[in-house]
Structures are given as C-alpha cells and as structure tokens.
Amino acid sequence: MSTLFNNYARRSVHLVKGKGTYVYDANGKEYLDFTSGIAVVSLGHAHPSIVQALTKQSEKLWHTSNLFESPEQEKLAHSLVQHTPFSKAFFCNSGAEANEAAIKLARKHTGKHVIITFEQSFHGRTFGAMAATGQEKVKQGYGPMLETFITIPFNDCTALEQAIDEDVAAIMLEVIQGEGGVHAITPQFASTIQRLCKEKGILCIVDEVQTGIGRTGTRYAYEQTGLEPDILTLAKGLGGGFPIGAMLGHEKLAEAFGPGTHGTTFGGNPLAVAVAQTVVDHVFDESFLKEVQQKAAYMKQKLTAVLPAERFSVRGKGLLVGIACTEDVAPFIQQAEQNGLLLVQAGQDVIRLLPPLTVTNEEIDVAIERLTAILLEPSLT
Template sequence: MNALFNNYARRPISLVEGKGTIVKDEEGKRYLDFTSGIAVCSLGHAHPSLVQTIQQQSEKIWHTSNLFESPGQVALAESLMKDNHFSHALFCNSGAEANEAAIKLARKYTGKHRIITFKNSFHGRTFGAMSATAQEKIHQGFGPLLEQFSYLPFNDIEALQETVDDSVAAIMLEVIQGEGGVHAVTEQFAQAIQDICEKNSILLIVDEVQTGIGRTGTRFAFEQTPLKPNIVSIAKGLGGGFPIAGILATAELYETFGPGSHGTTFGGNPLAVAVAQKVIELVFEQSFLDEVLEKSNYLLQKLNESLPENEFAIRGKGLLLGIDCRKDVSEFVTKAEEEGLLLVGAGPHVLRLLPPLTVTKEEIDEAVDILKKVLLTSKSAVSTS
C-alpha cells in the first residue's frame, strides 16, 4: 500500500524514458509502446518538435487565465476548423471535460434534456460523461446518475427510429467505440443518424476523444462517414501527451455559451495550445495522414497473415485496431509485456493496438512477431461472450 488511491489496476513496471515508439522502464528494459498513453502520444514520446515548442513557450508564459485574450487559442481554433463546417471552439483539459461541455451546450441550446447514447460507449468518468456512458460497470456504486439518457444498441437503426421523439436534444456517439471493443459505426447507421437528426432538428454530438487528430487516417474519424456533427469533442492526441481537450461547434450554437455559462481555469493555457498547434501542423498535413493509412494497411496485412481468421477477428480503422481473441485477453497483455510489447484491452476479449502515428514498419514487424508468439502459443478458445 502507498499514498495513492487504488483506483487504477496498475502494472508492476514504471516507465521512465521514451523516444518515438520505444520506452524503457526503471530497470532499463525496452518496450514497444502500442498504447501511446491510450491514444495520447500521437507523435510518439519526446518528439523533437514538441520538446522544442514546450521549451520555447515555457520561457515566455505558462498560464494567464481565461479572463484575458488568448491569441494562441484563436490560432489553434482556426487550425482545427480549417476546411470543415465548424465555426467556434472551446478548450479544456480532458475528454471527460469536453464531453461535459458538449452535453451542457446541447441541453442549453435546445431547451431539451434527453440525449441518446449507445451501449458499450465510453464518454468519461465525471457525472455527466459517466451518465452518457452506456456501461453498467462504469456506473456501479455511484448512486443516481444524471437523468434522461437513453441507451440503445449500437448500429441498430430500428431501435433508434423507435426511440426518437420530440423530447430528444441530441444523439451522441463514437465513430469507433474504442473502450467498448473497437466497433465502428456502419455506413447505414451513420446515414440513418444523420437523416434523423436533420429531420427532427436533433443535435449530433460525435465523441472524437480517441479517434480524432489523425488516429484513423483522417483529421477526424467522422470525415469517413455520412455524419456531419453539430458538436465534436476532442482530446487525447490533440496535445501529443500534453493535457488539452476541447469542443468544436457549428455557428448556430455560438450564442448559447455566453459569458458565465461555462468555464475552466486551466483549459487552453498558453503551454497547452502551443503544443497542440504544433501537433496540428504536423498531423494535419495530407502526406502525414496518407502515411498513417499506409501503415494501417501494412499492419492489417501483417496481422491477417499471422493470425488465423477462425480464431481471431481484426477490426478498426487507421492506427486504432482491435484483435478479438474470443477469450479473456488479460493473460495476453501480460505475456506481451514480458516480450517487450505494451498493449491495452478494449473490453474483456479484445486487444487494442494504438501505436504512435509515427510508428515505423520495422516496429510494426517486431510487434506482430511478438503478437504471433504470444497469441499462437496459447490455446484458442471459443467466445465466452
């Protein structure tokens, strides 16, 4: 027992150094980091441009409060909204905060309170974001949640059509349910959501906390679907490891968040926006995004060649991939770690692969070799789901 709460199931290693995809623990052991801090270190560890940006900004000013003008926030907002349909941004510190802001904005703008979300979703652990999350294990022990969230099966058009009425303020979803098993929205379901929102004047909130900022091979994952959200939440990869998050919203919502309606002490501080601006400059280059898709295809090819399809199902987009092992994966995570590969689960049966967007093909080869060794030396089992 130590001085910390025991709310994390921590692994018994301490990572003390990192460069690119490679990290080392306090014993000097080397690992391939295919967690990226759970999709956070989009440019890998200690990227030279980010290190330089932090150093330069730290010598100027760290924090000023949102009581004052922030040219850095304005510049970052403009970079994020270039060539899309959004018009305004708000910056905060985490994905949960971003989703809280999205929920507040939707309810205040519409004057309605009911929001539809989907089973196995994950939107955060604050009370509003936890209430939006349709997973009972996240809710247990905390008493009454925020009211008027309706949880529907993901990719079920009929259930959605039967549930929508004039009490609904917004529909909220992830394009890929990262924590919920790496399940992607189908083209048909995305189109149905878009049609329903337009027909019924319902706001559409897309949670891009994990999928945004190049993770799926486009700036935002919704760009690969028929979805055209009114609000999108972003975090994780936006700061490349430095805490920053935010929402982007369309023009009609601007007046809803007037002075005093919402706020944050640390959100959008000069250090955070300087780092995020550099991340955006690098990641939003089309050549960089093309490389992400190329590496995704290469990783998928290697996985399909190495793992029998009758035992494993591989799904996802870009560099957010899941391997459904059809059995509990905790043993695989531990064995991969012993072999020098860091992984994270996505539900009980799925291994989630989240390498930095800068991962090399050589590192992919090494990771797949470890996965093959770990997964194929254990007996396959039928699904227990």
C-alpha cells in the same frame, strides 16, 4: 503501503523514459509502446518539435486567465475548424471535460434534456460523461445518474427510430467505440442518424476523444462516415501527451455559450496550446495522413495474414486496431509486456493496438512478431 487511492489496476512496470515508439522502465528494460498512453502520444515520446515548443513557451508564459485575449487559442481553433462544418472551439483539459461541455451546450441550445447514447460507449468518468456512457460497470456504486440519457444498442436503426421523441436534444456517439471493443459505425446507421437529426432538429454530437487528430488516417474519423456533426469533442492525441481537450461546434450554437455560461481555469493554457498547435501542424499535413493510412493498411494486412480467422478477427480503422479473440485476452497482454510489447484491452476479449502515428513499418513488424508468437503459442491457448 501506497498513499494513493487504489482506483487504477496498475501494472508493476515503472516507466521512466521514452523516445519515439519505445519506452524504458526503471531497470533499463526496453518496450515497444503500442498503447501511446491510450491513443495520446500521437507523435511518439519526446518528439523534438514538441519538446522545442514546450521549452520555448515555458520560458515566456505558463498560465493566464481566460479573462484575457489569446491569439494563440484563436490560431489553434482556426487550425481545428478549417475545412470543417464547425466555426467555434472551446478548450478544456480532458476528453471528459470536452464531453461535459458538449452535453451542456446541446441542452442549453435546444432547451431539451434527453440525449441518446449507445451501449458499450465510453464518454468519460465525470457525472455527465458517466451518465452518457453505455457501460454499467462504470456507473456502479454512484447512485442515480444525471438525467436524462437513453442508451440503446449501437448500429440498431430500429431502436434509434423508436427512441426519438420531441424531448430529444441530441444523439451522442463514437464513430468507433474504442473502449467498448473497437466497433465501427455502419454506413446505414450513420445515414439513419443524419436523417433523423435533420428531420427532427436534433443535434449530432460525435465524441472523437480517441479517434480524432489523425488516429484513423483522416483528421477526424467522422469524415469517413457521411455524418455531419453539430458538435465534436477532442482530447488525447490533440496534446501529444500534454493535457488538453476541445469542443468544436457550429456557428448556430455560439449564442448558447455566452459569457459566464461555461468555463475552465486551466483550459487552453499557453503551454497546452503551444504543444497542441505543434501536433496539429504535423498531423494535419496531407502527406503525414497518407503515411498513417499506408502504415495502417500494412499492419492490418500483416495481422490478417498471420492470425487464423477461426480464432481471431482484425477490425478498426487507421492506427486504432482491435484483435477480437475467442478467449480472455488479459494473459496475452501480460505475456506481451514480459516480452517487451505494451498493449491495452478493449473489453474482455479484444486486444487494442494504438501505436504512435509516427510508428515505422519495421516497428510494426517487430510488434506483430512478438504478439503473434504469444497468440499462437500452444501453452497459452
């Protein structure tokens, strides 16, 4: 009997080693990893530069309180906000923590308490982030939610217009709903959000925990939408596998987060910052991002060419790809695992592909070959 709480539907594979896009289980079996720890291992497993950065920092300083100055945090913050509308950063440990900080900052700055979010969104499992999430299954059994979140259909301009009143502090959204089925914001909806925020003095919070740090082919996914967020949240790929989250914000918000208003013991610790700086230095290079775009286009074209449109549709941006199916995808993902390909769901009928940003075209070919052999196998349809 396990001494762990049973809050994860764990698979029966025990992974012990990884290198690049491949991982290996305790029996030595090799798997092509198209989960990346759910969009986390942005530079692949055991990337030499990350290993070197972590090793070097571990020999100097692991932890110090945020009561002391940190030039390393200042450097990482500058790397994240340069060439953006943002001028401030706050470091924490996870995406849920980053979203909690964003919710607190929006409410404190505006003096208002209503935040509009969207159906099928996912913002985390802490109480504030859970209340913001637009999926009832995440909230079941926990009693009354934190007030006040209004959840409306995604990409519905009319519903958004009707939800706006003088109590709304912010609109909080993912520009691509990763957990919710890989649904992207429409240009019209982005334009409507931008207009309403400007007209009504409402803050725009964009959750890029899954889409940020090059995952969609640009530094941040919002850059492809026309949105101008006031607050941006990050985690997952920022640390390349080491726990770190971040909230970026406009200068106008700085006064609301003065000394003692918010904090974290471990956020922005030296180990996490050293790793994240290494990730950002690699990913934010223009040539690296261009390669991500090229590989994304290659994968999408190959998938579209081989999968029959009457049963499958391919969507998403960059290396966040969803394959919508006309049936439950759980058996497909289980069979793929047996065949040496790790995948993850995005709802009941969507397969999510999240390879490391360093994946090669050859590895994409292998993954598509293994996946399509399963999807097009008559015995599984």
